[in-house]
Amino acid sequence: MDDAARFRADLTHAFGRGYDGVLGLAVSGGPDSMAMLALAVEALDGRVSVATVDHGLRPEAAEEAALVAGACAEFDVSHVTLTPGAAIAGASLQARARAVRYELLGRWAAAGGVGAVATAHHADDQAETFLMRAGRGSGLAGLAGVRARTTIAGIVVVRPLLDWRRAELRALARRRELRFIDDPANADDRYERTRVRQLLDAHEWLGPANLARSASYLAEADGDLRAVVDWLWAARAMTDGDDVRVDATDLPREIRRRLVRRAVTVVRAVIGLTEPVFSEASNVEALLDGLERGRRVTHAGVLASVREGRWRLRPAPPRRQ
Structure with a gap:
């Protein structure tokens, strides 16, 4: 199976069916999302629309958005840079930035007739999330990690790369001669995710792919429990x-x-x-x-x-x- 066919199959798995609409792509300019851009353009015959979010937190973000715009021009797909109306500040800056990011993507998708937005979360991200949440004592829903499909800010969000490793996405971007930018925050060990990533890199025996697989099994169990709760809510709850x-x-x-x-x-x-x-x-x-x-x-x-x-x-x- 070639890369495009694999991506198409993963996208079908994430949706639970074939997808025939325009797929929105959240592309930051990093190697993972640039690889997703190339895969989606090829797998979906160009039925993609791209957005880059500039949170206004780093001066380099404008350059990264311009890089993505240039790649989209070469692929002949539309691109827009989304910026928040007000500065993001205060405690839990990363959480606030995430909320703003999905709010902007949701409004963009709804206005542009985009049926769903894909992000480039991959198996290594999933493994990192699993370990971070395990360290906090998370329950089943937390350990299930990043979902293949969910709804955020009113828009369907899919993650078709959850079975892909970071290294193979970077290699794909290099084979396609795609320009990309490495976020310097990925090497900043002030962030918990960076420290967990370094732990996994130093101890390959931990098996990021297997950790990601465990998260997917837990996500399946969590989905089954959600169905049971839906049934019980209908049978046992009354609202006035x-x-x-x-x-x-x-x-x-x-x-x-x-x-x-x-x-x-x-x-x-x-x-x-x-x-x-x-x-x-x-x-x-x-x-x-x-x-x-x-x-x-x-x-x-x-x-x-x-x-x-x-x-x-x-x-x-x-x-x-």
Whole structure:
């Protein structure tokens, strides 16, 4: 199987079907995303549209965007550079930059008739993510790592390169004589990912491909559990505006953990609560422990109580000044 056919098969696997629309590509100018650009152009007969996000955090980013634009001109595909309307600042800069990046890509895709956006995450990225999250004590959803297909900021995001190694993508870019730029942050050991990457490079016996494969198995198991939770939510949950009630009797803790996260998410969505940040990866152990003891617990702006195994979650009353 040649490279383009392999990429096409991986894309089909990520979507779960053949894809016949225009595929958006998030291309940064690094070797991985430049290799993805070449593969997608060939595999999809040019049915691609490309975006580069300049977060405004590094002066070199404009040069990198220009490099991608030049490559797209040679491939005869459209390219746009996306920039945020306001400077990205504050704590958790990388997390904020990621959120802005996907928001920009989502708006671009929706405006341009792009059905999905592909990113160049690969097997080594997956292995690094697995180790980083394992080091933090993440549960199943976290250890499942980067998903082959997900939805972020309202747009379908696919990762067709999760079975490709970093080295083979770089080699492909060199064979195609593609210009690319190595992000200097990749060598900056102030970042956790860089330190984990150095660990894997120094200890090949850790097997990045096998770690990535383990993450994919966990993602499959996580998907099955999500389906079970969907079924239980339909059967056992009742919602009345911002008042949610869930029958959680006789359920395993992992299922209850996921149900209570969903209940909190539903209440917060109804009242438009965005602070404090809450996601499907948020720690809810104290909340679950409190409910199991029959206590009233406030978590992420939501008041939870329990009676005869049935939870009730609703907006927490405002704090007294």
